[in-house]
Amino acid sequence: MIRFWPVLLLSCAAALLALILCPLIGPTPMDLSKLAEPESLESRLFWLARLPRVILALLAGGALASAGVLFQALMRDALATPDTLGVSSGASLGAVVAICFGWADSARLGGLWVASLLGAGLVLLIVVALSSSGRNVSSFTLLLAGITINSMCVAVMLFLQSVTSLGRSLAITRWLMGGVDSVEYSTLALLCLFVLPAAVVLIWRSKDWNLLAVGQSWASAKGLDTRSSLRLGYAVGSILAGSVTAITGPIGFAGLIVPHTLRMLIGPDHRLLLPASFLIGGAFLAACDTIGRTIFAPAELPVGVITALLGGPFFLWILTSRATMKN
Amino acid sequence: MKPVYQLRQASVVKNAQPLLENIDLELSAGELVVILGPNGAGKSTLLRVLAGLEQLSAGAALLSSEPIAAISRRTMARQVAMVEPTVALPFGYSVEQVVMMGRAPHMDAWFEGSEDWAQVEAAMRVMDCENLRNRDFRNLSSGEMQRVLVASALAQQPCVLLLDESAAFLDVRHQMELFEALHRLTSQGYLVVAVTHDWNLAARWASRIVLLKSGRIAAVGSPTELASAPLLNEVFGVPLEVLEIKGRPPIVLQPGDPAR
Numbered sequence: 145m146i147r148f149w150p151v152l153l154l155s156c157a158a159a160l161l162a163l164i165l166c167p168l169i170g171p172t173p174m175d176l177s178k179l180a181e182p183e184s185l186e187s188r189l190f191w192l193a194r195l196p197r198v199i200l201a202l203l204a205g206g207a208l209a210s211a212g213v214l215f216q217a218l219m220r221d222a223l224a225t226p227d228t229l230g231v232s233s234g235a236s237l238g239a240v241v242a243i244c245f246g247w248a249d250s251a252r253l254g255g256l257w258v259a260s261l262l263g264a265g266l267v268l269l270i271v272v273a274l275s276s277s278g279r280n281v282s283s284f285t286l287l288l289a290g291i292t293i294n295s296m297c298v299a300v301m302l303f304l305q306s307v308t309s310l311g312r313s314l315a316i317t318r319w320l321m322g323g324v325d326s327v328e329y330s331t332l333a334l335l336c337l338f339v340l341p342a343a344v345v346l347i348w349r350s351k352d353w354n355l356l357a358v359g360q361s362w363a364s365a366k367g368l369d370t371r372s373s374l375r376l377g378y379a380v381g382s383i384l385a386g387s388v389t390a391i392t393g394p395i396g397f398a399g400l401i402v403p404h405t406l407r408m409l410i411g412p413d414h415r416l417l418l419p420a421s422f423l424i425g426g427a428f429l430a431a432c433d434t435i436g437r438t439i440f441a442p443a444e445l446p447v448g449v450i451t452a453l454l455g456g457p458f459f460l461w462i463l464t465s466r467a468t469m470k471n
Numbered sequence: 472m473k474p475v476y477q478l479r480q481a482s483v484v485k486n487a488q489p490l491l492e493n494i495d496l497e498l499s500a501g502e503l504v505v506i507l508g509p510n511g512a513g514k515s516t517l518l519r520v521l522a523g524l525e526q527l528s529a530g531a532a533l534l535s536s537e538p539i540a541a542i543s544r545r546t547m548a549r550q551v552a553m554v555e556p557t558v559a560l561p562f563g564y565s566v567e568q569v570v571m572m573g574r575a576p577h578m579d580a581w582f583e584g585s586e587d588w589a590q591v592e593a594a595m596r597v598m599d600c601e602n603l604r605n606r607d608f609r610n611l612s613s614g615e616m617q618r619v620l621v622a623s624a625l626a627q628q629p630c631v632l633l634l635d636e637s638a639a640f641l642d643v644r645h646q647m648e649l650f651e652a653l654h655r656l657t658s659q660g661y662l663v664v665a666v667t668h669d670w671n672l673a674a675r676w677a678s679r680i681v682l683l684k685s686g687r688i689a690a691v692g693s694p695t696e697l698a699s700a701p702l703l704n705e706v707f708g709v710p711l712e713v714l715e716i717k718g719r720p721p722i723v724l725q726p727g728d729p730a731r
Binding site for chain 2: 216220221222348350351354355357358359361362364365366367368369370407411412413415
């Protein structure tokens with residue numbers, strides 16, 4: 145692995161660049177000299193609004209991209225992501241249930257978080273059960289299962305929204321739009337507690353995902369205890385997708401574009417692919433969000449809209465290029 | 472010398488379907504054992520039992536006097552390497568990366584060390600795939616894939632090599648070279664167990680042949696011992712004729728039966 149350190153350094157640079165540049169860009173121009181003055185408008189805008197928002201985008205983008213890489217390896221399919229598998233919808237449903245029953249009314253996010261993680265985990269269990277019942281599950285089956293789970297979750301969410309109070313219904317709508325907002329630093333710290341250890345575990349076990357991407361039988365023949373590795377992978381994947389979705393709402397396709405592009409550029413070795421996807425995925429979402437809040441300023445496009453507009457065609461492109469490969 | 476494998480009354484039942492029944496078998500280091508039999512005879516199941524990938528329903532399977540089920544996957548992979556007939560990669564791992572995966576049971580560090588690279592180089596040299604090292608595995612021909620898979624198994628530095636239909640996709644030259652390589656390994660003390668459909672390859676190279684039929688052992692013995700037309704007819708269900716060439720007994724379909 146000659147290119148390991150250069151690629152990793154470049155990815156770090158990209159994430160760092162996003163962290164520094166994105167908060168400086170926006171409808172209100174930034175005067176750098178005023179950033180140090182605590183009471184100036186600029187410094188409040190920078191430190192309390194834009195910077196936490198960019199950090200959230202970096203964390204969310206990184207988590208979703210690395211969860212995408214993980215699911216693609218475990219399902220052995222480049223189209224598997226938290227949203228195509230329905231895991232994000234599960235997390236959303238959990239969050240909506242939490243909002244609906246008032247568990248998330250207080251300023252603390254505990255209820256929302258637990259419900260979201262449970263939702264993600266539950267859906268993942270269903271998908272895993274579906275995909276391990278047969279010997280070989282085609283990506284077609286997985287996608288269909290994902291679509292079905294998506295529609296079921298949406299149906300339940302709409303039902304809950306229609307029976308709940310107006311205030312909570314609005315909160316649900318707002319949340320379902322999916323986007324990164326300016327959040328408290330305490331929330332960011334809590335999210336870090338979920339995302340960073342999960343990402344470290346993922347990267348630490350990279351060689352396991354390499355073996356599992358080839359196949360379960362291959363992995364056990366090469367000495368891997370596949371059952372415990374798979375269990376760990378699914379648990380960590382749910383934590384990543386669920387904890388992020390609890391704060392941002394559903395952000396579609398964030399786990400697809402970056403992993404796929406990076407795999408084509410730097411190869412499928414997860415020791416490099418995972419950390420690079422985490423860093424670049426974060427930078428990518430931060431960039432998308434910056435575009436979203438500047439392009440139609442003062443109106444704001446939720447970042448989920450941007451990723452879906454970019455990711456949808458990308459997804460179709462992968463599908464068609466794969467179809468032509470088979471012919 | 473103690474046998475490497477001991478199977479006693481080993482049986483595998485799946486979905487109420489007996490796949491292997493009461494297999495008694497001892498395999499020793501230095502042997503090249505070929506498992507032969509018609510489709511569905513349980514050849515691959517037997518190989519998977521030896522690899523520890525299939526649980527026994529009854530009986531015992533011992534590797535170096537230890538029950539296979541009690542051996543951890545990692546310890547197992549350091550002793551036994553399995554080559555599957557095909558591997559469908561979803562992503563474009565290079566040949567070198569696929570061979571390096573054979574080092575997994577030996578690697579504790581996150582990065583591969585000089586010993587790992589040395590073993591990978593040696594394995595690729597034995598299987599004549601050094602010039603393929605940077606190729607995308609998915610773009611190889613079936614024969615090249617098979618050689619890479621064997622190289623990956625050799626990189627595990629096992630003492631037992633299990634091959635499932637490894638020669639099926641190889642052309643004549645690479646078939647011969649594969650079995651010559653396997654034969655060399657047995658003289659270095661390896662135990663090699665290969666499943667194949669090719670009696671003639673078996674007759675040329677095997678030190679022992681295990682004939683399976685419907686999950687049971689029909690016969691075990693050297694190629695010359697098993698080369699009896701009635702036995703082979705019985706096992707394969709077609710009229711066969713045994714010839715003799717240079718002391719080795721190849722078989723042919725019996726001529727004069729247009730229905731076949």
